[in-house]
Amino acid sequence: MVPEVGQGRDIEVANTKKAMLELGQRVNDSGADTLVMITPHGTVFSDGIGINTVKELKGNLGQFNAAGVRFALPNDLELAHKIKEMAGLKDITVACIDAALAARFGVPTELDHGITAPLYFIREAGVHIPLVHVSMGLLPFYQLYSFGVAVRDAASKLDKKVAVLASSDLSHRLTPDAPNGYHPFGKEFDHQLVELVGAADVEGICGLDTDLVEKAGECGLRSIIMMLGALDGVDIKSEVLSYEGPFGVGYLVAVLVPGAQDDKRRLQEKLQRMALDRTSKKRAAESYPVQLARKVLEHYYIDQKDKLFEPQGVPDAFAKRRAGVFVSLKKHGHLRGCIGTIAPTYNNIAEEIAENAISAATRDYRFNPVEREELPELDISVDILTDPEPVRGMDELDPHQYGVIVSMGGRRGLLLPDLEGIDTVEEQVAIASQKAGISPGEQVHLERFEVVRYR
Numbered sequence: 185m186v187p188e189v190g191q192g193r194d195i196e197v198a199n200t201k202k203a204m205l206e207l208g209q210r211v212n213d214s215g216a217d218t219l220v221m222i223t224p225h226g227t228v229f230s231d232g233i234g235i236n237t238v239k240e241l242k243g244n245l246g247q248f249n250a251a252g253v254r255f256a257l258p259n260d261l262e263l264a265h266k267i268k269e270m271a272g273l274k275d276i277t278v279a280c281i282d283a284a285l286a287a288r289f290g291v292p293t294e295l296d297h298g299i300t301a302p303l304y305f306i307r308e309a310g311v312h313i314p315l316v317h318v319s320m321g322l323l324p325f326y327q328l329y330s331f332g333v334a335v336r337d338a339a340s341k342l343d344k345k346v347a348v349l350a351s352s353d354l355s356h357r358l359t360p361d362a363p364n365g366y367h368p369f370g371k372e373f374d375h376q377l378v379e380l381v382g383a384a385d386v387e388g389i390c391g392l393d394t395d396l397v398e399k400a401g402e403c404g405l406r407s408i409i410m411m412l413g414a415l416d417g418v419d420i421k422s423e424v425l426s427y428e429g430p431f432g433v434g435y436l437v438a439v440l441v442p443g444a445q446d447d448k449r450r451l452q453e454k455l456q457r458m459a460l461d462r463t464s465k466k467r468a469a470e471s472y473p474v475q476l477a478r479k480v481l482e483h484y485y486i487d488q489k490d491k492l493f494e495p496q497g498v499p500d501a502f503a504k505r506r507a508g509v510f511v512s513l514k515k516h517g518h519l520r521g522c523i524g525t526i527a528p529t530y531n532n533i534a535e536e537i538a539e540n541a542i543s544a545a546t547r548d549y550r551f552n553p554v555e556r557e558e559l560p561e562l563d564i565s566v567d568i569l570t571d572p573e574p575v576r577g578m579d580e581l582d583p584h585q586y587g588v589i590v591s592m593g594g595r596r597g598l599l600l601p602d603l604e605g606i607d608t609v610e611e612q613v614a615i616a617s618q619k620a621g622i623s624p625g626e627q628v629h630l631e632r633f634e635v636v637r638y639r
Contacts, residue, residue, distance in 0.1 A: 208309025223298030226319030232277030243295025332413020350411035352404020354434025362432025373400030419443035
């Protein structure tokens with residue numbers, strides 16, 4: 185939507201551009217002293233929230249071939265540090281990303297496009313005030329909301345008028361040519377979220393179906409929830425200025441204005457109870473394979489690591505059969521570990537589940553080992569594989585129905601079916617080949633399999 189980037193295609197989001205300028209004018213008219221912007225594209229932590237604490241905040245749109253669009257703003261460090269202090273009182277970890285920390289971890293301090301794209305229009309509307317650059321975190325929704333409350337508390341302590349902007353693309357899966365491919369849940373997610381934002385329905389937003397959220401391929405829901413926390417305990421006047429998605433990505437622009445105090449809208453504790461109730465109901469409905477994997481992990485971390493959990497009364501379906509098994513761990517909707525076996529390696533499925541649950545938690549090289557404190561936050565799924573069968577060509581594959589095994593010589597790669605963002609056979613085979621170290625164009629042997637997924 186930035187003209188220097190769109191090169192004419194920005195006309196296709198004319199309503200969004202108009203709405204962004206209106207949003208900027210509203211910020212200008214508000215008399216805000218500082219703009220707090222929350223981005224999904226900054227340095228994202230799984231267990232905390234990042235705040236940029238370099239003295240001057242700089243960035244440009246060079247990665248989009250528009251390096252001439254540049255930004256340099258003073259950082260409101262007083263407010264940034266007060267936000268960290270207030271968040272700490274709520275047991276929320278905040279990492280101050282200064283030059284030293286950025287160099288240590290190899291992360292940038294430049295403004296990302298989640299900041300610079302909306303800031304372009306905010307600036308066009310005449311807003312030239314200090315900025316606080318916040319990156320969303322992968323914390324539970326109720327903690328993200330509480331961070332927003334910390335922003336409000338920090339502003340109050342410093343007697344500053346603060347405008348909070350949530351940078352937040354909606355679904356990336358609205359059309360077949362969308363960045364993450366098409367999924368019908370994309371439009372449904374956007375429709376629901378636009379309505380919920382328009383109604384300032386915090387509980388509805390935090391209670392969105394997790395499967396809907398995941399399959400929609402969104403990136404900004406957490407930013408919105410963090411922003412809503414800044415409006416805790418007051419009446420909210422919400423106005424949706426525009427919504428459109430011509431590039432396969434949902435663009436929503438809305439303005440939320442705080443009103444009179446309303447104690448019924450003090451929602452921190454209620455949102456936490458909602459999250460706990462949701463988890464309890466989900467745990468109660470878990471299938472036997474998932475219950476087994478969870479008990480194995482609890483035994484491993486809490487009781488004794490040197491002795492494998494030996495379950496009693498295992499149903500025959502899992503005690504008298506052998507199969508390949510994958511165990512996947514997710515935390516707050518994001519993968520935390522996944523390990524499996526293509527073919528059975530243990531005496532039965534129950535043993536396969538037990539071994540792979542521990543491996544997923546401790547031996548997935550993509551992640552640090554799971555810590556004991558994370559166990560209550562883990563969602564677990566177990567995939568039990570059918571026997572692989574050879575196929576004659578890619579026309580016998582379907583990435584939604586079948587997993588694929590690609591092999592050549594001693595190299596072998598596997599990809600499970602129905603994975604988010606993988607919608608074509610070509611993508612599925614290419615990724616499985618890459619995992620096996622097989623180069624594009626090499627002659628490969630293809631096998632397919634199905635899975636029974638337990639949650």
